[in-house]
Amino acid sequence: MELSSKLTLNMLGEPFLLEKRIELLYAIEEYGSISKAAKAVPMSYKSAWEAVDAMNNLSEQPIVQRETGGKNGGGTTITPYGSQLLETYRVLKEEHTFFLERLSQVTDIESGAFKTIGRLAMQISARNQIQGVVDTIELGAVNAKVSLKLKSGNRLVSVITKEAVENLRLEEGDRATAIFKSSTVMLAVPGEMQLSARNSIRGNISHITVGEVNAEVMVDIGHHDVLVAVITTDALKTLKLKEGGSIMAIIKSSDVMLGR
């Protein structure tokens, strides 16, 4: 028993982008003509033409440019606006597919019970949400220590309750997301002291936003992963932080939540 669902983008109440049409657009992009694309999909030329026409009419800007006559009899090409739309749909669909997978996992269809904790589609205020792969899980009596290996190679340790690990059905090798508030990220100049905190990650300051009381420091830890720390402007001055400088970001493992 599994879930399925097709994503449709509507415009003025009319269906606008559907899976079949998207498939056609990709074929047009590849072959440069509606007729060849129709054969490739496959569908009849008439259906294909009507679909393209409907999309072009519904859209604010044209999605494809059609030319009749000419060197090779003409042809049809996707406009930059159309490409953008294709890309948008791709991302939306990916997110949707991911959601359905997660929803299936979380549901016990026979009993109708939800094994999840909390709502599924939620945005979280935490600025720091970093993906990684579960490296090791050490189960204690009540707590569990989960080590996440980030793309940058750094390891980030999270301490959560054992029950939370079970609820998430986390296992070594799973992809997971480390979540922590920017206010829990401390900064230190490298090579000075040894801290008890388990997570200390080296990076470079990519941006500093100074406020009256607090300042926001973005730390690039490599491979497009960026941490955000909020510290006092006093601390900023004391540490003499500057954009481009090297820095250690320190996060208590008990401040790190996990998501998957």
Added chain:
Amino acid sequence: MELSSKLTLNMLGEPFLLEKRIELLYAIEEYGSISKAAKAVPMSYKSAWEAVDAMNNLSEQPIVQRETGGKNGGGTTITPYGSQLLETYRVLKEEHTFFLERLSQVTDIESGAFKTIGRLAMQISARNQIQGVVDTIELGAVNAKVSLKLKSGNRLVSVITKEAVENLRLEEGDRATAIFKSSTVMLAVPGEMQLSARNSIRGNISHITVGEVNAEVMVDIGHHDVLVAVITTDALKTLKLKEGGSIMAIIKSSDVMLGR
């Protein structure tokens, strides 16, 4: 421009539960017969009968019980198993609808950009996820203080960055979820001391699980809202906590994240 999508439950590759069929099942539940239900939906009797037959064949256990002949000529009723399936579908659909709404909000279809922070469909390890309504938002230079009014009437204050408030597009009156780790919940016997922590919520201990080092205490704060605190077993003894006892749960506002 908006997103839409219909949720289908498949069984052995065949469509099993679809929106139309669910509608029909609800009508059968109401009228007690396929023929009346078909009129109400509306659809032809034959379509209705075939839909019901297909579902009953695909399902492990029968979804409806059909009887021909008898006092009123017979009739069709939903089995308990069928009711359960209806309820499951209802919840799944609700979650799906919510996801689509959120996905629409988060997407700027014209530019194809995502205004979201992080992935949408995520489960979070935090045990404490409590729904409420945003009461007040006080914007500071960098931080924002958001007060959430819970079903129980209690208020829970969260301090997050101003930018997070903007990203979530939080406004007063919005529903939101307070998220915090069980290890950040402290417990105190009522009426003893005044704490600096903004959030102190009175409740009753509904359950205690004692481990070797730590203990998990569940605090019922009313209206089916339950907080989970993990404290040391030492603290448990010192405070002489017992199930049923009255207690204060204390949470630092900077430990509370928000989701919506």
Added chain:
DNA sequence: TTCCGTTATATACTTTTGTACATAAGGAAA
């Protein structure tokens, strides 16, 4: 001018899906 492959458009056909309607069979109650 002719040739070519395409878009644009119309028409006849096919397939799919659902509707309308007729009819048998069931079984309790009057």
Added chain:
DNA sequence: TTTCCTTATGTACAAAAGTATATAACGGAA
């Protein structure tokens, strides 16, 4: 036994959606 209303089943019909096919118009290149 008759009445009643339903399930169960088949057949003819209708509407919608897609296919196949034919043809005009187009415009650059030979």
